[in-house]
Amino acid sequence: MACFTITAGEALVVTAAQITVKVLEHKGIIKYETNEDGTSKAKWSKKLGILNGMLWGGSFLLALEHIYHGEVSMTFPFLTAMQSAEQTAEMLEEMSTVGVTMALSLTAIWGVGLLLYYFFKERKAAKKAIEVKE
Amino acid sequence: MHLVVTLIATVAAFFVWYLLGRKHKKFHLEILPIMLGAASVMWMVDGFFGLFGPDKKFLGIEPYVVENGKIVGEASAEQMQEFFYQGMNDLALGVAIIAAALLVYAIILLILDPLNVWKKKKEVKEEK
Numbered sequence: 569m570a571c572f573t574i575t576a577g578e579a580l581v582v583t584a585a586q587i588t589v590k591v592l593e594h595k596g597i598i599k600y601e602t603n604e605d606g607t608s609k610a611k612w613s614k615k616l617g618i619l620n621g622m623l624w625g626g627s628f629l630l631a632l633e634h635i636y637h638g639e640v641s642m643t644f645p646f647l648t649a650m651q652s653a654e655q656t657a658e659m660l661e662e663m664s665t666v667g668v669t670m671a672l673s674l675t676a677i678w679g680v681g682l683l684l685y686y687f688f689k690e691r692k693a694a695k696k697a698i699e700v701k702e
Numbered sequence: 703m704h705l706v707v708t709l710i711a712t713v714a715a716f717f718v719w720y721l722l723g724r725k726h727k728k729f730h731l732e733i734l735p736i737m738l739g740a741a742s743v744m745w746m747v748d749g750f751f752g753l754f755g756p757d758k759k760f761l762g763i764e765p766y767v768v769e770n771g772k773i774v775g776e777a778s779a780e781q782m783q784e785f786f787y788q789g790m791n792d793l794a795l796g797v798a799i800i801a802a803a804l805l806v807y808a809i810i811l812l813i814l815d816p817l818n819v820w821k822k823k824k825e826v827k828e829e830k
Contacts, residue, residue, distance in 0.1 A: 571744075571748065572744070575744065618732075618736060621732075621733065621736045621737065621740075622736055622737075622739070622740035623740065625733075625736055625737030625738075625740050625741065625803070625806075626737070626740030626741045626743070626744045628737075628802075628806065629708075629737065629738070629740075629741035629799050629802065629803060630741060630744055630745075632798070632799055632802050633704065633745075633795060633799065636795050636798065665751065666747060666748055666751045669747050669751070670743070670744045670747045670748070673743055673744075673747055674740055674743055674744070677743060
């Protein structure tokens, strides 16, 4: 009904966070160490950008699906479920269950991706250190 | 059905990114798998809620009849036909969603201008 609005809301918050982090990086308040090979470490603004892409992309495609199914209209209040109190209650329930689970699962997948990134990076660094010692 | 189509597109886009992503970084090939993958996850969550909810269906076109939250039997020929048309309708939606994702990717590429086409045109104009 309107489950994508939760992820779109989270996307707005993450976009604001990404812009803030980018400004702080630009001002030099957030600093990153460089790797041994001289390359710079992945910036947080870039990592947040991936989550942003997931949230905006997913919300956009789900919004299209809702338009196709006639759940979103082009006139105010834009959601057909808001035409009656009963439907609105149903919509709010769906948003609080399905919508929140969608947002949480996307954030969790992003978090797991970050953990895997750090895990493989550390393993690579450890392997390199062993090779240098040998 | 649109979930299945989007999942297939996600896998295809992922392989394209995996094989060519590092070589062609400026084309941002990661955009498509991220977008389609996120939508797939969201529809999967929706499907699980449908499966454990009163509908008892993941894709919405499963060939059985549900009444009052219980599976009461297999669908009749008429209902199967209805499910088939519903599935075809959903398939069309899946294709439309992939087309929309490709359109968004094309717009992003136009804005980012990885081959500097706009920049070069502007330079030529300025030189003139």
